[in-house]
Amino acid sequence: MDAQLIAFIGIAAGMVAMPGADFTVVVRSALASRRAGVACAVGVAGGLLVHTALAVAGLAAVLVAVPVLYRTLQIAGGVYVLWLGLRAVRSALRPLGGPLAIDGATAAPGVRRGLRQGFLTNVLNPKAPVLFLSLLPQFVPDGTAVLPRTLLLATIVVVLALIWFPVVALLVDRLGRWLRRPRATRAVEGVTGGALTALGATLLVQAPAH
Structure with missing residues (x-):
């Protein structure tokens, strides 16, 4: 394995x-x-797959070159993340004796909702295509076939996401006995909701006016 790939x-x-x-x-x-x-x-890994595929295909360059497309994605991503954050904050402010409410529902979200939220949160991140577009070429050595190399790099990113995020999910579930206690749940909802709200607001504030 070459040094650039390890890096x-x-x-x-x-x-x-x-x-x-x-x-x-x-x-x-x-x-x-x-x-x-x-x-x-x-x-989330599916969203990364979209971003890396766009970067490999060169379509991310078009997104960066056309400001209105980038701004549209930035606003859409900001609105979605802000919406998730506000709903989490609302859930955290519910009475302690009330039922667990994730995203406004009293039942635990199912596989489809979780899959959708992970995908949309990642794919609507406007900074991802710019990041991949600027990062991937740095690790394509001179004289190396560009397409196979960038495909390899993109695959590495997606595989890492498929390892890391499920581990996070399983660890949270493992600690669920404590995290699902009413006060702990409110604290987690409040912290994560505040983080999402701040991220969404930041995306909207950073969206260029023109």
Whole structure:
């Protein structure tokens, strides 16, 4: 394995593991149920697959070159993440004696909802295509076939996500006995909701006016 590939794996692992909207939404889904958490984790990996495929195909360059497309994605992503955050905050503010409410539902979210939330949270992140577009070419050595190499790099990112996020979901589920206590649930909902709200608001504030 060449040195550049080893370096990329380290950088990609750090990117995937870095706490953000993906991490937060997986934790919230796993707090409701193991299946929902794992499904959400798979959804996040699916979103990464879309971003890496766009970067490999060069379509991410078009997104960056056309400001209105980038701004539209940025606003859509900000609105969605902000919506998730506000619903989590509302759930955290419910009475202690009330039923567990994740995303406004009294029942634990199912596999489809978890998968959808994970996918949309990641795929609507406007910074991801720019990141991949700028990162992947740095690890394609001179004289190397570009397409096979970028496909390999993209696959590494998706595989790392498929390892990391399910592990997070399973760990949260493992700690569920404590995390699902009413006060702990409110605390987790409040923290994750606040984080998502801040991330969504940041995306909207950073969206260019023109």
